[in-house]
Amino acid sequence: MSAFKIEGGHKLGGEITPQGAxxxxxxxxxxxxxxxxxxxxxxxxxxxxxxxxxxxxxxxxxxxxxxxxxxxxxxxxxxxxxxxxxxxxxxxxxxxxxxxxxxxxxxxxxxxxxxxxxxxxxxxxxxxxxxxxxxxxxxxxxxxxxxxxxxxxxxxxxxxxxxxxxxxxxxxxxxxxxxxxxxxxxxxxxxxxxxxxxxxxxxxxxxxxxxxxxxxxxxxxxxxxxxxxxxxxxxMLPDMIEIGSFIGLAAMTKSEITIKNVRVDMLGLIPDTFRKLGIKIEQRGDDLFIPAQEHYEIETFIDGSILTVADAIWPGFTPDLLSILLVVATQAKGTILIHQKMFESRLFFTDKLIDMGAQIILCDPHRATVIGLDRKYPLRGIRMTSPDIRAGVSLLIAALSANGTSVIDNVEQIDRGYQYIDDRLRALGAKIERIE
Incomplete structure (x- = not known):
């Protein structure tokens, strides 16, 4: 079985084109x-x-x-x-x-x-x-x-x-x-x-x-x-889950990234949901430009209460990106409640993020409260295992932003959904290698 060895803490940059969906x-x-x-x-x-x-x-x-x-x-x-x-x-x-x-x-x-x-x-x-x-x-x-x-x-x-x-x-x-x-x-x-x-x-x-x-x-x-x-x-359309993953990657690693040919008309609430976390996203034709940000702040509701983001059937926010959103929130300023309504086992990967230093309260199988650290306490590299496709990429994003070296086992799970992901990330400047 393969693993990814990741040296975190490096800024990335450049252009990336999403795969077919x-x-x-x-x-x-x-x-x-x-x-x-x-x-x-x-x-x-x-x-x-x-x-x-x-x-x-x-x-x-x-x-x-x-x-x-x-x-x-x-x-x-x-x-x-x-x-x-x-x-x-x-x-x-x-x-x-x-x-x-x-x-x-x-x-x-x-x-x-x-x-x-x-x-x-x-x-x-x-x-x-x-x-x-x-x-x-x-x-x-x-x-x-x-x-x-x-x-x-x-x-x-x-x-x-x-x-x-x-x-x-x-x-x-x-x-x-x-x-x-x-x-x-x-x-x-x-x-x-x-x-x-x-x-x-x-x-x-x-x-x-x-x-x-x-x-x-x-x-x-x-x-x-x-x-x-x-x-x-x-x-086929470009993969909207990859596009959301790359938005989260740019935010977590303080990187300037352009995501090419995204079919903006088919992305629904995805860009605006990431904007609620304070992430700047510019539409340039059919591309999305994510500028480098040292800090991003989670919005609150109009009455000042904690922001809740939940998955829903289309045109609601896709459940496949909630794990990415959760990881991104760990280094934001502010607090958010992530509510995964559709699948009761999808938030269990948060124990790995807690081991990396994130402040997350797993309320029950469907809800997690994330207290953003505003980059004051960077995540630290650890060894972990990818439980499924989306959680695996979320952990990969966390590792790329963390201090030190991480190893992610069972990356065959990530390969199920992301094409040549290690090669494409290296092209952006990531320090990642595939090991046996």
């Missing part, structure tokens, strides 16, 4: 199973989770061609081998990747059956799949969960459009149901649908393939089923 990639790659025609996708990030999804497609018999342009691939699912679903290889690979769950909708819609082992992913708390399967059952699928094998089975002669009111605005659940409904008979209405930019991207791509989806960008989607979908070309 990881969470969008897992949806878009699943959608190539909906057609026998070629689908060309640009700006695919070279990261562990996405590469696993591409490998699964190859195993299904999808023809995968890597084009000359970096991050560009052509996928042709004209000869899909459903027998692969029965293999131990499928069980092993699919269970290690949570994004594999989004293959169920396309397989069911096009071939009439699908199965999936309980998927893996980050250990950040309960991530139930009820929304997916309740919705598929409403479209007419038969559903069985084999507790002994820990495997889900669905099949249907033909899906039929229905009115579906989701019990939660699940992003992956909405994506699965949209991909199933585009080939269903009749009209499907999905209310309380997720409307994240990545879900919007999926819907726009499907429409270019011949689907008929109305209401894209809202929480009410109307889908008129079609008989067949064709090929298309699609370019």
């Amino acid at each position: 990881k969470n969008e990639a897992l949806q878009i790659l699943s959608a190539v199973l909906l057609t026998s025609e070629p689908v060309t996708i640009h700006n695919i990030p070279n990261i562990r989770d996405v590469n696993k999804q591409i490998e699964l497609l190859r195993d299904f018999g999808v023809k995968v061609e890597q084009l000359e342009e970096a991050g560009a691939f052509r996928f042709t699912a004209s000869d899909v081998d459903l027998n692969f679903l029965e293999t131990e290889t499928f069980r092993t690979k699919a269970s290690s990747l949570r994004g594999s769950i989004m293959m169920i909708g396309p397989l069911l819609a096009r071939f009439g059956k699908a199965q999936m082992p309980q998927p893996g992913g980050d250990k950040i708390g309960r991530r139930r799949l009820d929304t997916h399967f309740i919705g598929l059952k409403k479209l007419g699928a038969n559903f069985v969960f084999n507790e002994e094998k820990h495997r889900y089975y669905v099949d249907a002669d033909r899906l039929e459009g229905q009115y579906i009111l989701l019990d939660e605005a699940s992003v992956t659940g909405t994506a699965n149901l949209v991909m199933a409904a585009v080939l269903a008979k009749g009209t499907t209405t999905i209310y309380n649908a997720a409307c994240e930019p990545y879900l919007q991207q999926l819907c726009k791509m499907l429409n270019r393939m011949g689907a008929n989806i109305q209401g894209v960008g809202s929480n009410l989607l109307t889908i008129e089923g079609v008989e067949v979908l064709g090929g298309t070309t699609h370019t």
Whole structure:
């Protein structure tokens, strides 16, 4: 297993371009199973989770061609081998990747059956799949969960459009149901649908393939089923979680950094939420410029009470950036309450930050109060382990700002979501090396 050895306390500087969006990639790659025609996708990030999804497609018999342009691939699912679903290889690979769950909708819609082992992913708390399967059952699928094998089975002669009111605005659940409904008979209405930019991207791509989806960008989607979908070309958005991570990195290391080509129109509340911590962010065209700051001060509410930042479904603040925000707050002036509503295990990494000298009160599994040190007491380097993708990058940012040397073990977790992160940080001047 690999680790990062980081010499902290150095200012960084320069330009960095975010990778293609990881969470969008897992949806878009699943959608190539909906057609026998070629689908060309640009700006695919070279990261562990996405590469696993591409490998699964190859195993299904999808023809995968890597084009000359970096991050560009052509996928042709004209000869899909459903027998692969029965293999131990499928069980092993699919269970290690949570994004594999989004293959169920396309397989069911096009071939009439699908199965999936309980998927893996980050250990950040309960991530139930009820929304997916309740919705598929409403479209007419038969559903069985084999507790002994820990495997889900669905099949249907033909899906039929229905009115579906989701019990939660699940992003992956909405994506699965949209991909199933585009080939269903009749009209499907999905209310309380997720409307994240990545879900919007999926819907726009499907429409270019011949689907008929109305209401894209809202929480009410109307889908008129079609008989067949064709090929298309699609370019993925820059990863908004990387963009937020780089904002936090600049603030913590007192660095002047320009984040290039960010698609500002798709960032929602992310820039303004970091501004509430006192971080200066300038928009320059489609770039974000973060000037070097010695100090930044957390705002209070209008009545003077302590600022609370909580995650919420889009267009609220994404839960994937709360851990970054928490780390940045440790060296701000002021106090903030971080409320992680969606996942009950995501704040447990704060014990490492406390060991580094941060002043954090973990109130319960969902809430942490951070008392900013205003750089009077810098964090100190320690040895620690990355528990998941986002916490891992948060600890990496903390280590880059800390006095002394830190070692972060289990960086394979970070590699799951961040492309060549050590090389890209070195280009900004970071003292980081990968060790075994």
